[in-house]
Amino acid sequence: MYTVYKLDPADLNENFLQALKLLFSGKTIEIAVREVEAANETHDIWQAIERFRQQMNPADYPDNEDIFADVRDRSAGREVVL
Template sequence: MYTLYKLNPADFNENFLQALQLLFSGKTIEVSVREVDAANESTDIWQAIQRFRQSMNPTDYPDNEDIFANVRDRPTGREVAL
């Protein structure tokens, strides 16, 4: 199993260590620590999603309108000649 945590050193506390102990109970684990570049943070998909969600203004979209109505391509796929 592989798990990646990105957090500040201040977030390391007893609860975090207990969570690791429960998650990897009875297994040997390897701990690697490195500083994350600011450039890597800006390209992180979760960070990008969070920035997008914060930039959305729900009042820009009417409640009765399905904003995702025409997002999906409806064709069933390409034709296959057998």
């Protein structure tokens, strides 16, 4: 598994470490740190998703709970006239 985190050093906290421990439990990991130039950053949907994943705390969501259970509207929808 390969994961890239882009964050401010001030955001390194116990939650971040717990997320790493959970994601890579039982595995040996390598941590490399480098400075990212602000001019090289682009803002697209994938980076937004990665930022969301980094801010999520997996401990807040029980394993036996489907967090997406009520996301979809299951109503019949609009009437189609052919």
